[in-house]
Amino acid sequence: MTGSSREPRGAGKKWTTPMNEPLTYIYVTWRDAHSGTNTWTQPSEIDPEPCIVRTSGFLLSEADGGKPDHVTVFQSITPDGDVDHVLHIPVKMVVDFKCVQVDFDAGVVITRQT
Numbered sequence: 001m002t003g004s005s006r007e008p009r010g011a012g013k014k015w016t017t018p019m020n021e022p023l024t025y026i027y028v029t030w031r032d033a034h035s036g037t038n039t040w041t042q043p044s045e046i047d048p049e050p051c052i053v054r055t056s057g058f059l060l061s062e063a064d065g066g067k068p069d070h071v072t073v074f075q076s077i078t079p080d081g082d083v084d085h086v087l088h089i090p091v092k093m094v095v096d097f098k099c100v101q102v103d104f105d106a107g108v109v110i111t112r113q114t
Contacts, residue, residue, distance in 0.1 A: 022101055024059040028071055029096040030089050052095065055087060059099065071097065 034051040057073040059066075060083065066072030067088040075085035100111050 023077070024099050024101045025056070026059040026071070026073060026100075027054070027056045027098045028073065028089055028094060029054050030071075030093045031095060032093070055089065057085070057087070058083075060086070 030053055032051040032053045036046045055073055057075050058077065060072040060074050062068055062072075065083075069091050070088040071091060071094055073087045073089065074083040077083050098111065
């Protein structure tokens with residue numbers, strides 16, 4: 001599109017979830033399933049510590065397509081409601097979370113955490 005003066009797709013649209021609600025940004029700390037060894041190992045030498053992962057992105061509610069009994073996080077959204085880099089974290093693996101909901105039109109920021 002060399003020399004084009006067209007605006008990018010979606011320019012000027014209100015950025016919301018498919019259900020037309022403000023986006024909720026979430027920061028989740030969770031315990032991941034992981035391999036305990038990569039070779040033959042004595043059981044006494046296996047690391048007993050959990051694998052703690054931190055993930056951040058936009059929260060996709062179950063009503064908007066998130067997976068039941070999971071915290072569904074996505075990285076990006078288009079004005080048409082298409083999302084990518086979706087991760088489903090089982091609720092029982094969540095250690096902690098913080099949410100920030102921003103409504104740019106109303107100028108409101110709401111923070112929640114466990």
